[in-house]
Amino acid sequence: xxxxxxxxxxxxxxxxxxxxxxxxxxxxxxxxxxxxxxxxxxxxxxxxxxxxxxxxxxxxxxxxxxxxxxxxxxxxxxxxxxxxxxxxxxxxxxxxxxxxxxxxxxxxxxxxxxxxxxxxxxxxxxxxxxxxxxxxxxxxxxxxxxxxxxxxxxxxxxxxxxxxxxxxxxxxxxxxxxxxxxxxxxxxxxxxxxxxxxxxxxxxxxxxxxxxxxxxxxxxxxxxxxxxxxxxxxxxxxxxxxxxxxxxxxxxxxxxxxxxxxxxxxxxxxxxxxxxxxxxxxxxxxxxxxxxxxxxxxxxxxxxxxxxxxxxxxxxxxxxxxxxxxxxxxxxxxxxxxxxxxxxxxxxxxxxxxxxxxxxxxxxxxxxxxxxxxxxxxxxxxxxxxxxxxxxxxxxxxxxxxxxxxxxxxxxxxxxxxxxxxxxxxxxxxxxxxxxxxxxxxxxxxxxxxxxxxxxxxxxxxxxxxxxxxxxxxxxxxxxxxxxxxxxxxxxxxxxxxxxxxxxxxxxxxxxxxxxxxxxxxxxxxxxxxxxxxxxxxxxxxxxxxxxxxxxxxxxxxxxxxxxxxxxxxxxxxxxxxxxxxxxxxxxxxxxxxxxxxxxxxxxxxxxxxxxxxxxxxxxxxxxxxxxxxxxxxxxxxxxxxxxxxxxxxxxxxxxxxxxxxxxxxxxxxxxxxxxxxxxxxxxxxxxxxxxxxxxxxxxxxxxxxxxxxxxxxxxxxxxxxxxxxxxxxxxxxxxxxxxxxxxxxxxxxxxxxxxxxxxxxxxxxxxxxxxxxxxxxxxxxxxxxxxxxxxxxxxxxxxxxxxxxxxxxxxxxxxxxxx
Numbered sequence: 044x045x046x047x048x049x050x051x052x053x054x055x056x057x058x059x060x061x062x063x064x065x066x067x068x069x070x071x072x073x074x075x076x077x078x079x080x081x082x083x084x085x086x087x088x089x090x091x092x093x094x095x096x097x098x099x100x101x102x103x104x105x106x107x108x109x110x111x112x113x114x115x116x117x118x119x120x121x122x123x124x125x126x127x128x129x130x131x132x133x134x135x136x137x138x139x140x141x142x143x144x145x146x147x148x149x150x151x152x153x154x155x156x157x158x159x160x161x162x163x164x165x166x167x168x169x170x171x172x173x174x175x176x177x178x179x180x181x182x183x184x185x186x187x188x189x190x191x192x193x194x195x196x197x198x199x200x201x202x203x204x205x206x207x208x209x210x211x212x213x214x215x216x217x218x219x220x221x222x223x224x225x226x227x228x229x230x231x232x233x234x235x236x237x238x239x240x241x242x243x244x245x246x247x248x249x250x251x252x253x254x255x256x257x258x259x260x261x262x263x264x265x266x267x268x269x270x271x272x273x274x275x276x277x278x279x280x281x282x283x284x285x286x287x288x289x290x291x292x293x294x295x296x297x298x299x300x301x302x303x304x305x306x307x308x309x310x311x312x313x314x315x316x317x318x319x320x321x322x323x324x325x326x327x328x329x330x331x332x333x334x335x336x337x338x339x340x341x342x343x344x345x346x347x348x349x350x351x352x353x354x355x356x357x358x359x360x361x362x363x364x365x366x367x368x369x370x371x372x373x374x375x376x377x378x379x380x381x382x383x384x385x386x387x388x389x390x391x392x393x394x395x396x397x398x399x400x401x402x403x404x405x406x407x408x409x410x411x412x413x414x415x416x417x418x419x420x421x422x423x424x425x426x427x428x429x430x431x432x433x434x435x436x437x438x439x440x441x442x443x444x445x446x447x448x449x450x451x452x453x454x455x456x457x458x459x460x461x462x463x464x465x466x467x468x469x470x471x472x473x474x475x476x477x478x479x480x481x482x483x484x485x486x487x488x489x490x491x492x493x494x495x496x497x498x499x500x501x502x503x504x505x506x507x508x509x510x511x512x513x514x515x516x517x518x519x520x521x522x523x524x525x526x527x528x529x530x531x532x533x534x535x536x537x538x539x540x541x542x543x544x545x546x547x548x549x550x551x552x553x554x555x556x557x558x559x560x561x562x563x564x565x566x567x568x569x570x571x572x573x574x575x576x577x578x579x580x581x582x583x584x585x586x587x588x589x590x591x592x593x594x595x596x597x598x599x600x601x602x603x604x605x606x607x608x609x610x611x612x613x614x615x616x617x618x619x620x621x622x623x624x625x626x627x628x629x630x631x632x633x634x635x636x637x638x639x640x641x642x643x644x645x646x647x648x649x650x651x652x653x654x655x656x657x658x659x660x661x662x663x664x665x666x667x668x669x670x671x672x673x674x675x676x677x678x679x680x681x682x683x684x685x686x687x688x689x690x691x692x693x694x695x696x697x698x699x700x701x702x703x704x705x706x707x708x709x710x711x712x713x714x715x716x717x718x719x720x721x722x723x724x725x726x727x728x729x730x731x732x733x734x735x736x737x738x739x740x741x742x743x744x745x746x747x748x749x750x751x752x753x754x755x756x757x758x759x760x761x762x763x764x765x766x767x768x769x770x771x772x773x774x775x776x777x778x779x780x781x782x783x784x785x786x787x788x789x790x791x792x793x794x795x796x797x798x799x800x801x802x803x804x805x806x807x808x809x810x811x812x813x814x815x816x817x818x819x820x821x822x823x824x825x826x827x828x829x830x831x832x833x834x835x836x837x838x839x840x841x842x843x844x845x846x847x848x849x850x851x852x853x854x855x856x857x858x859x860x861x862x863x
Contacts, residue, residue: 230480295734
């Protein structure tokens with residue numbers, strides 16, 4: 044790719060304009076010496092290396108002080124290689140040309156300086172004057188450490204604790220004015236009235252929400268950015284304030300106490316290039332650098348992390364590429380009318396993608412693992428750095444934290460001769476204190492922990508309670524949320540009864556619900572000759588969509604079971620969802636070959652025929668859905684048969700009779716197809732494409748059942764001795780769940796019934812085999828769309844996926860929503 048000539052782009056964002064003059068950066072010797080003295084005293088007085096590291100890492104990175112920047116880097120490689128300190132510099136770069144952060148690519152000149160830093164043990168320190176902090180409308184000074192080895196070769200160390208990486212992780216970080224961003228945030232009043240409950244040390248812990256909406260930022264709005272989500276919620280908020288009705292698509296976003304963002308940390312970049320930051324050869328003096336800048340365009344679920352600059356935000360999800368965009372989103376939700384919406388971050392600290400080998404010091408790595416590299420949690424500095432990354436990121440104003448794959452946090456136990464779970468580290472994560480808008484607090488914590496996964500018997504052996512039993516405040520993903528769920532199969536609900544019964548008995552601290560980013564993707568990998576529930580629809584895509592947005596399932600989780608229900612916006616929008624990652628090169632064809640089921644379960648002729656569907660693959664020659672399906676099936680078999688030998692895969696594809704629609708093949712062409720697939724699927728999964736197809740009745744029903752739950756937080760508690768939950772025996776072709784719950788002090792009773800799967804059946808709600816159920820006084824609270832209900836003592840005809848919830852109030856007492 045050739046960058047355009049230096050110059051002003053059309054429709055550019057004005058940042059650091061023209062050929063402006065910059066002050067000469069310089070090291071402030073006295074202040075630098077003060078930093079070194081502090082670091083020495085910290086290490087001398089600490090009771091352990093980890094205690095010293097936890098204190099020191101708070102001052103690593105680049106922080107704005109009064110008229111200067113405080114700089115700290117961890118650089119153990121300098122000590123390990125015994126390198127001279129006179130060839131260690133903080134390289135600073137400030138743009139001489141305007142940077143258009145919306146441009147796909149551009150060539151920009153930078154003024155550069157080398158400022159010497161002072162070494163103290165494994166750390167580099169400096170107080171530097173002349174660095175300009177970035178702001179919402181101004182690009183800050185870019186920086187990294189560079190040093191020369193004994194052979195005169197130059198190397199770089201990038202900031203593990205950076206706040207802003209607008210050009211990705213493999214580029215210099217940006218010095219950013221975090222204090223100004225904090226002061227200007229629009230939700231400061233929210234934090235002065237933060238909904239917390241005190242812990243023994245006096246620090247408040249944010250209370251659990253009653254329900255959660257999970258959103259992938261890249262597909263959660265038309266823009267695929269945090270700004271896009273902010274626009275949606277701002278528009279909805281304005282309608283609510285004016286008393287205007289919401290569209291069905293808008294209703295999908297509301298009725299939640301919390302929104303959980305899938306990971307937004309910096310992710311892996313394109314293996315085969317081109318790089319987002321590419322320094323070009325040039326003739327001018329050494330005080331100038333010419334760089335080709337490319338707009339980050341990686342697509343990813345967010346779990347392929349580098350464990351680098353986790354304190355920063357993935358620039359792909361920032362339409363403006365400014366960190367303020369995240370604060371704007373959080374503030375919009377915190378100031379939402381009627382009731383603030385909490386924000387939950389999904390974080391990944393249990394593994395490192397192999398690309399991290401080029402960014403991180405070797406002490407980060409604990410050896411190869413399932414997802415790239417294991418993490419060396421035992422190293423005291425690494426341990427402290429990870430916790431500091433967590434603290435800084437969540438100081439954006441997070442209310443809750445979901446920790447991905449907690450069962451993967453392991454260390455080598457020499458005495459036992461095996462890897463053991465590092466639960467001490469999980470406790471440290473749980474204890475991190477945030478400081479936002481003058482408020483100190485701890486977020487609500489969720490751990491996804493399915494240990495002993497991936498052991499063969501994990502589905503049977505996992506209790507999903509390992510972390511809960513150690514920490515009284517913690518929630519975990521429950522069994523229907525964690526496991527590979529297939530609610531579109533006839534026997535799913537009855538085969539999972541033992542787990543569902545556990546949810547009723549002790550699921551109060553489980554996240555519940557069937558639809559999330561994992562379960563939908565796993566659903567597309569089920570063979571189409573499985574026992575599919577044909578009552579749900581006339582085609583596989585219809586059945587799939589109905590199963591993961593089933594009124595019966597919603598009524599079960601929201602209207603009856605304990606815990607915290609979570610919805611996935613793609614399921615609620617009836618939008619596709621699949622595996623998304625366009626950065627692969629070596630294994631790109633193999634990864635795509637595993638997605639052939641996506642076309643069967645998700646894509647029908649009408650969806651494929653849309654002009655905005657599969658644009659790139661159509662340009663490559665796949666103009667009919669059957670052509671693409673056949674190619675994907677053959678590719679899947681060819682990859683397996685050849686053990687992913689690309690040359691062998693090409694030979695198989697060329698030999699197929701009748702010939703495939705697109706030929707000839709080569710390794711290069713297969714990788715082009717793989718990249719086109721990932722980019723097309725990413726576009727296809729954007730929920731903005733499906734809002735107009737939602738039915739008002741379905742959206743209204745889902746919203747009504749969410750509001751029912753929010754009005755009754757006592758439903759989060761486990762079922763009590765007087766409560767009842769069962770299914771009709773014998774099944775007789777229909778799996779009918781039913782139950783009775785009693786509210787606080789007997790003010791209210793809830794009667795639930797639903798045909799989870801199977802043939803249409805007729806039920807009299809008050810005639811269900813429930814001990815001591817009252818026969819009168821029941822009022823319909825919420826019912827599935829299309830369900831005709833006269834009263835609770837009259838027959839109801841339940842089709843597959845239909846159900847209802849009734850409420851009976853004690854006439855002598857006022858209605859109560861209860862409390863936790």
